[in-house]
Amino acid sequence: MSETLSTRDRLIANAARLFQERGYHGVGVAEILAASSAPKGSLYYHFPNGKADLALAAADWASVQLLHILDDAFADARDFQDGITTLCFKLAKLFDLSDHWRTCPISSILFEAPENVMFRDKTRTIFDDWIAAVAAKGREHGLEKSHADQLAEAIWITLQGAWNLARARKSADPIRKIPGLVFGA
Amino acid sequence: MSETLSTRDRLIANAARLFQERGYHGVGVAEILAASSAPKGSLYYHFPNGKADLALAAADWASVQLLHILDDAFADARDFQDGITTLCFKLAKLFDLSDHWRTCPISSILFEAPENVMFRDKTRTIFDDWIAAVAAKGREHGLEKSHADQLAEAIWITLQGAWNLARARKSADPIRKIPGLVFGA
Amino acid sequence: MSETLSTRDRLIANAARLFQERGYHGVGVAEILAASSAPKGSLYYHFPNGKADLALAAADWASVQLLHILDDAFADARDFQDGITTLCFKLAKLFDLSDHWRTCPISSILFEAPENVMFRDKTRTIFDDWIAAVAAKGREHGLEKSHADQLAEAIWITLQGAWNLARARKSADPIRKIPGLVFGA
Amino acid sequence: MSETLSTRDRLIANAARLFQERGYHGVGVAEILAASSAPKGSLYYHFPNGKADLALAAADWASVQLLHILDDAFADARDFQDGITTLCFKLAKLFDLSDHWRTCPISSILFEAPENVMFRDKTRTIFDDWIAAVAAKGREHGLEKSHADQLAEAIWITLQGAWNLARARKSADPIRKIPGLVFGA
DNA sequence: CATGAATGAGCGTTCATTCAT
């Protein structure tokens, strides 16, 4: 990650990436610190509650990244289906670039953390925010609210499942086939 | 778990349950041993390669459980959609009973394990076996092969995604709504 | 080792070789059993006191081997110095063949064992027996008893030291230079 | 060991002594930590590669001790033989004080360690350094270089072998008789 | 605002041994 970022931001970005690859328990704080070129004690300066705090911040950061990708996908979209198709191809490309491994950063980070009410609540919030953002894109392209909400949730569910299958098959095909599944063949 | 099971089987069943709840790295072998009333060294007698071996065996065991649930769901099914609906309600009930936490045992066990070729290969095999089993049910109820295959894969993707959303929302509703998504409202 | 040996003899021969390479604590009974194609429980049938018993038997066996090499070296010896020179070249060759690692089997086995009176006593007995055997060769070739005894002890001391230096230098040269040291250049 | 030493130095000194007594595999890190009044994790702070790192540091430390003993022995030496005689008597006394057990610390530490290229290389380096230091003493007392080198190597070989025999016999006599062997009776 | 030395509970694993058969 760029050296122009602050120590705090480097910790967050590296934590997000590493957790996405190997899960909350699969990555030690020492590895995150080393990847961020941060000294041992600095984690607890920036995140007083330690690893859990950092994971929550990393999930927030990853959520913002996902919303940026959504916005980019819809920047030149002719209609809703076109925007979603672009989105899926963007996510598929990222997946291909990650050795067919990095899937949903939120699920990767938060579902593997200790069964903690704060972790689960944040997951729900981020999921719902993303679904709402997709639904908003639908309404912007003329869909009725209830239809947009339904489609957005279906897209999110399908994306989550496609990520899992793509990871198992080492292939982004399931991600690219999402529009076909959601909008009909 | 029942005391009538062998030490090996108790280890597998407890490992499957605990990994499903907190992931491969989130559960220590000491906890699995304690839950199984097995002494420390017996794990390595039954599973010479240790925790990784046990996780693979637990994934196999969980896969068999999932296939049994599928068979049960189709025992009295009028048609394919009826069988899938029963299946989803059975899975939703299990999810409710687990404090809204236990989702796909295969993903829970194998995606959180070390990024190991053997783990990913087994995930793909079990996923594909399950999809093939669902497709077979489809053909038994008169569906054409290509249609059955497509539907089975769509069902699996949707189930995986619905499990994720259900866990975030502490509600089995997404699981119960799978038939509506896959077969059309 | 040959399959014609009894389980007991295979255990002894493999234990002697493995202890010689990595010391008493450096080799586990499981490895000795595996190398001997012997079942897990059979060690305690043949050696009721376990690993320590086996190590004592292995040291005895190695001692007999060393005495055989001594006899071979003196079979055609013109005089005492000639016999010792042949002996050193034989030992140097064995050392070369062992990747420059296997030195005195007795020291390797017994000095690394737990500080046990039985282990130390056996070491002394085997050392003294070997020195006495060399002294006997001296007397057979006309040396006076006191001179033969002194030379034999000097040879043994020099051989032990040369083995150490040879191991550190990955070269049998120190072993081949023993006659020059003991008999004068 | 003195409480005024740093944790790191206490670890090294205790490790050197314990390894010298029972070999690399014969001493557990827990015992070294306990002897050093150091907590479990501190070993890996000071020696990131753990037990192997500590053994290498202990060998270096022991090497320095041996060179100090050499310097002390030659502080008031009339000639080379006198210095070597003093050295042997000093080493014999240390051997007597150790319950006739502690011999060459370098061999004790490094030959019993895993067959690792780094361990063997360090053994050779320390051996050669010690031989060179003895040869330097010889030249300081008027010996020609080639003669000094030969004598130094012979002294080292004889010392190693004498240590082995002394240990087996529970007697420092072989160590005290080294000058007679090397310089002629 | 930042650091790195220090901590001890816990990690997955290996150990020599025992025992019922």
Next chain:
DNA sequence: AATGAATGAACGCTCATTCAT
């Protein structure tokens, strides 16, 4: 005479965290 399943203490090591500076 021989076996392999079972055992739990001990192994070397990693962990997230604390704290004095």
